[in-house]
Amino acid sequence: MGFAGIPWPPWRWWREKSPRPRPGRRRAKGMPDSGLKGWKVRGEDGSLGAAVFVDFDNLYYGLLSELFQRDHKKTLEASENLLNTLREELKERNLAIVLGRSYSAFDEFPGSEAAHSLALMGFDPQYIVRHKGKNSADLQLSLDLMEVLLTRKDIDVFVIVGGDRDFIPVSRKVLEARRELLIASLPENTSGDLLDRVGSERFLDLSALLEFPEEEEEGEIEEVEGSPREAQPIAAHHSQLKWEPLSDEEAFSPERKDRVLRFLFDLSKRYEEKHGKGEVWLSPFLKNEMPEYFPDLTHPQRRRLINILKEEGKIEIVERKNENGPFPFSVVLLNNEHPRVKDLLTA
Template sequence: MSEIVPEGPEGARQAAVLVDYQNLHHYLKGRIGRDGSTADLAGHLFKALRDRLAADDTRLVRGRAYADFGGLDDHTRHVQRSLYLHAIEPVYVPATMHRNTTDLQLAVDAIEMRDRHPEVTTFVLLAGDRDYAPVVTALLAHGRRVMVVGFKEHLSPYLLEHTDAGEFVDAAELLPANALVPEIEVGTAIQTTEFSAIQDPAYEIDYDALEVVEKFFGQYEEIYLTPLLRRLSDEIGEVEGHDPKSLVADLEECGAVRLERRKGMPYDYTVLLVNGEHPAVIEVREEIHGARVVATDDGLPFDDDAEI
């Protein structure tokens, strides 16, 4: 466990800070300028937090930050160096299919520290998930002071309800003025493209891919890319030179579809948009749904061959 050189009077209270760095990184990543560094901004946050505690006659003696550091965008060494400079020990938690791996490790360490180090009377949790509510409750029940630090707009209301007997600090107040750019609303396009010039699909299998798109996702105006790729794999399989991603690329190139990157929380995502004016798309839709439906002047739909 990381130790900090004591500061202040001998009688100062001792504190431990436990950081869900995985979530902190992803939040800051979406709120800094293009040239900013999440590690540097997190460093400002740690220093401000330490100063805030010192003003209350409390000194940090232990610190840990949990993340799959190898999977972060920032250079791993830079992140770890920044943490060590603030006397916070980086704890590597490998990313798995279970999103709460970091939460679990932090919770286990908090309870273990509570039991083994009675001299630590203040716990600072830099985290915002509702999963941490039982930890807050367990620490408060043993007479510990608990300070939850998080960005209020992304803090779980459930966790806030469980800090009534503790303290909550809005992390945004600990950062320099204008350190964060205005947040992009979830679902907003952050990277978009125009449909390519219309041309015939290069391969017959591209028509098969369009059929999958229309049969299974035709009811949606925009299609999440990940489930579409899975469905293409299930329906068409792995044909040499035509894996699901290359099929989507073919359809992009001929102007039948386009991809758009959207703002998500905590992760951004990609959607696929279909060009309803593309001849191949029209052909596939007619094959699947029958005669083409067109609009009349009075707004009522009729088949192409309907008698009026």
């Protein structure tokens, strides 16, 4: 007992007067009691909270070039239908969308035509400024996702509709925060580096969710409402919703080798006209041109593809002295004496 009847040491008195914590409740170290007050990670039905971020231009132009032969009207309709089908697919996976955003230059086509539908579906349009044919959607999407990741503890799963290589850093941050990630994209528009870094189990193949309307042939009997149909929704076949990185046969096929040789030839001609030398620097070629021209390959596959062409004698890698710095650099040169290179150049 201390002075004037006050227990000593003083924390004994505080401990006796303070209410004991209820059993079964533990508080994270350094976090106040109100840190998660009012936040509910799981819904009443056991669903997980999901945030969906849509790179609309990436989705639209992927469908336009690959599946709908430059038909803008059909592509716009297919993009909106695909996002609506994605909502149903996420619901089947027990994910409740608590936040949705879409990114595009909404003052011009195609964003201007899709903004209303996106807002009604719950993907709030976020205006993006376009610069010289490319907008800043990737950057703005990543910044917004990071803000939500740090401030919204009620969101368990982050869904990115887009497969650009620029999403690798933000995807890594999501996984480091012990949240789950889902990349929903078309295979043709998905970076092999992103697929390799995040894992194919976290990818959703949007082409498997596409529904193509069947055109009625002349003389075909119109179906009566309620009559049975043989066709089933594609979304029901979950085995089609994932894909794996390219196999060695696909990644290093003769056709792909020829594409690399033609690409090197075009680059060398372009550099010769611009700089007076037709030499392609190896490092920028692997880091910049190759990922853009072959997005479906991973970085190790691209390096191996160059090494295979070198072993076959179709290209040469020569070291040059750097006149502006202490370190030498390497250039890629076509072997014009190789029979296959000769055939491609003459063709």
